[in-house]
Amino acid sequence: xxxxxxxxxTLGQGATCEAKTSPEFFKATSFCSLSExxxxxxxxxxxxxxxxxxxxxxxxxxxRTDDGLPSGMIFIPMGPWANVLxxxxxxxxxxxxxxxxxxxxxxxxxxxxxxxxxFGDLVEEKRRETS
Amino acid sequence: xxxxxxxxxxxxxxxxxxxxxxxDNQIVSVKRACRLGGSKIRGHGRIEAPLVRKxxxxxxxxxxxxxxxxxxxxxxxxxxxxxxxxxTVCETHKKGILLAEEVRGVIDSTATVCxxxxxxxIEEKGLAGSTLGQIKNRxxxxxxxxxxxxxxxxxxxxxxxxxxxxxxxxxxxxGRKVIVVDVRATRTSKNADKFLQIKPGTDYEIISALxxxxxGKADLMPETVAGVSKGDLEEVAEMMKAARFGSLLFGxxxxxxxxxxxxxxxxxxxxxxxxxxxxxxxxxxxxHYNVTGFGQVCAWxxxxxxxxxxSRGIPYFNPGETAACDILGRREADAMMVVAADPASNFxxxxxxxxxDIPVIQIDPFENPTTFLSDVVIPSAVAGVEVEGTAYRMDxxxxxxxxxxxxxxxxxxxxxxxxxESVRRLRDDN
Numbered sequence: 216x217x218x219x220x221x222x223x224x225t226l227g228q229g230a231t232c233e234a235k236t237s238p239e240f241f242k243a244t245s246f247c248s249l250s251e252x253x254x255x256x257x258x259x260x261x262x263x264x265x266x267x268x269x270x271x272x273x274x275x276x277x278x279r280t281d282d283g284l285p286s287g288m289i290f291i292p293m294g295p296w297a298n299v300l301x302x303x304x305x306x307x308x309x310x311x312x313x314x315x316x317x318x319x320x321x322x323x324x325x326x327x328x329x330x331x332x333x334f335g336d337l338v339e340e341k342r343r344e345t346s
Numbered sequence: 347x348x349x350x351x352x353x354x355x356x357x358x359x360x361x362x363x364x365x366x367x368x369x370d371n372q373i374v375s376v377k378r379a380c381r382l383g384g385s386k387i388r389g390h391g392r393i394e395a396p397l398v399r400k401x402x403x404x405x406x407x408x409x410x411x412x413x414x415x416x417x418x419x420x421x422x423x424x425x426x427x428x429x430x431x432x433x434t435v436c437e438t439h440k441k442g443i444l445l446a447e448e449v450r451g452v453i454d455s456t457a458t459v460c461x462x463x464x465x466x467x468i469e470e471k472g473l474a475g476s477t478l479g480q481i482k483n484r485x486x487x488x489x490x491x492x493x494x495x496x497x498x499x500x501x502x503x504x505x506x507x508x509x510x511x512x513x514x515x516x517x518x519x520x521g522r523k524v525i526v527v528d529v530r531a532t533r534t535s536k537n538a539d540k541f542l543q544i545k546p547g548t549d550y551e552i553i554s555a556l557x558x559x560x561x562g563k564a565d566l567m568p569e570t571v572a573g574v575s576k577g578d579l580e581e582v583a584e585m586m587k588a589a590r591f592g593s594l595l596f597g598x599x600x601x602x603x604x605x606x607x608x609x610x611x612x613x614x615x616x617x618x619x620x621x622x623x624x625x626x627x628x629x630x631x632x633x634h635y636n637v638t639g640f641g642q643v644c645a646w647x648x649x650x651x652x653x654x655x656x657s658r659g660i661p662y663f664n665p666g667e668t669a670a671c672d673i674l675g676r677r678e679a680d681a682m683m684v685v686a687a688d689p690a691s692n693f694x695x696x697x698x699x700x701x702x703d704i705p706v707i708q709i710d711p712f713e714n715p716t717t718f719l720s721d722v723v724i725p726s727a728v729a730g731v732e733v734e735g736t737a738y739r740m741d742x743x744x745x746x747x748x749x750x751x752x753x754x755x756x757x758x759x760x761x762x763x764x765x766x767e768s769v770r771r772l773r774d775d776n
Contacts, residue, residue: 234391310601311459338702345401
């Protein structure tokens, strides 16, 4: 399914963002909200995850519905999962593309990475560079 | 012991009525704060001791070792980036700018991944500003554009805007009109008299259409603009004109969408146009509690509010070239110091890759993904809870943050002073 992705603050994200290695932060930021219509169209199994891909990266997150979203728009709370998908182009202002990124959403059996796994490749690179 | 009127070090509301109960130097309860602020003030797991990377792994070190290692990293770098600053106090900003100047680095704040484009728009156009107190006491119309304060600034509506009661706004929400413009329905839009749901990336067109209506050119407009009916736009324009004191509060939905600083430029022009009909003010809903403060200190120290390149020996500002994401994205930075922020979480991963192969220094109370990529980690006290200092509310009002409990950790101001001393000593040794 094609969609426009936006990211932003939520109460849960804000309440846990100074404790980023906590399970509460994981719960509050590693999901994607979809409209009821889009959620149904993905044919998700109970508790099933989605794989969201943009030209900049792809990430697996859990899925939930948000009746405030129009069809064709997805929301992921600001944070490391959303930022895998965000475009680095700053448009001459210094600010990346946090909102309005074209994304492809599909159901998946893959698991959601925890925050350490999400940075695993970069941590490995850092270790190699400094060993 | 109850400490009254504590200031909350979370968002730009800088609520100044928090009650904190302290027993044996421990915070046992926090009253009046929202979920975001309460969580921060109550605190949680800390980075216990300084860490320095040796043979690929972070190992415990002394503060002195960490200061010297940090100083050496900055001295060895040709293009060090000093980033963060918005979750700490202005006293730290001042020292940070001095350090950036001495190591000829680039200094930038979290504003560049937040309201940075808003600041650029304001520089282009000028701002019909006000304090939050004026809005509370006088505004009979609140327009929230691309902002969801119900989740991002939870007490804003009660204390300062839609639902607040003031000198000439005794009826609170009943006496006000509220317009919400957003791409999705939110908790904030549920409180609106008029909700204008627009398509992503069409803010500029919608603002231009409202300006045309206000200028009496509605007859030249098509029946719909970016999917919104002319009737709806005329209704919104009428509500704006009918206000005695209108207030446009905009969030990242406006400044991060297609058009970015041009959206802000146009929104500020809309407010200027409205001031030919009535009194109208405009304000950015700033996120971190002292992101406004860094802009102030940086502007009075260097002449620019963020993204300042000091490598030439004079300040140079060109966001798009000198902002943190640009410099890291181009793999130009060869060292990075992060203070009171978490770029590893908040930058696009493509940009964060740039942190993996350069030395990174982190100064922060809490472990976060930036810690995973750091080579020197220096734990600090929590400003606004364990250290006092100055912070600027989103409307530019400077307030004194209180110290509520003692900390076993030094303040980030002291840490930066020590790194600066190490920089001077190691440079002289050479």
